Amino acid sequence: MTFSIAARCPETGQFGIAISSSSIAVGARCPWLLPGVGAVSTQNITLPSLGPEVLAMMEQGLAPAEALDKVLTRNGYSQYRQITAIDHLGQTAHFSGAQTLGNHNAVSGEQCVAAGNMLADRSVIEAMVQAFEHGEGQLADRLLAAMKAAIAAGGEAGP
Template sequence: MTFSIVGRCAETGQLGIAISSSSIAVGARCPWLRAGVGAVSSQNITLPALGPQILDGLAAGAAPAQALDQALTRNGYSQYRQVAVVDAQGRTAVFSGSQALGTHNALAGEQCVAAGNLLANTGVIEAMVSAFEHSEGCLAARLLSALQAGQAAGGEAGTVHSAALSVVDDLTWPIVDLRVDWAEHQPIDELGKLWRAYQPQLQDYLIRALDPTQAPSYGVPGDE
């Protein structure tokens, strides 16, 4: 049903998630991020509440494994959940319940953790961690590369229909929040197109938010 990569950039401290699923609008339910705190992917038979609760635990000083365990215990039905966590220090935690769907796997790497269920094979997750660890560029590009590597390694056993890419830096809002809520085919490829279109404009949108007096032209009719 879903495979994801959660990661941190050691140079910038940015946190991010790239995720894809056979379900509609995976970006609306599964990725949860908070600048300076952590990133959580809550998937499989998804309970969105786990994301904010784990982030609250991290913000209160809990280690990733402790925050994850507290949230799972609080809500019950942990056997149906799959959750991946990276905190602001790059520490990781991951959980796959006994009722995780189909072929499933989860693996922590260097400042990253990947997890998936209903996979074509367990090597999908290993390919994602390896791609993240060995890719270069900004965090968003590395996360996308890892997601593409997972797809190339087999991805889900069935057809995926949605994908999302989210990154937080030191602001209260995501600096990247791109979603393909439904595509009949290749949502990860569509997400890549969105990133290539958005990347050259990313800094412009930050300038517009933080210092409108220095904002670049919008490039639309009537903009002077």
């Protein structure tokens, strides 16, 4: 089980990612940020190289959707990947391969994009986005509100 949200503060240009997972060392494998460029979160049978590759494409001027398409096309096993991206303009993109585990969903919102797998319900991700969009305070506060909303909406499937 993993759910995450990548977001941007339009006032400061700051990026952030909040992620929760039952997988070990998620912080070393899934969130990727590059100041002035964007944020990428990779999950579901993670391939850590995808994050830096997508950020490199975005740094070259590609929109998040184009960057995801280009990187996933040249890397094998994209059907097992789940990935989100947001750039310095607030443009977002997401991808969930056909073999993404369990109930899964990905949703783009205003200055944010969230995704999850092995969820109690697809609405978990929708709750994250709504909480971020309607949250107040600094970026970190809004990211934490999104995570709390995900848990309140059911979080992961199973015990």
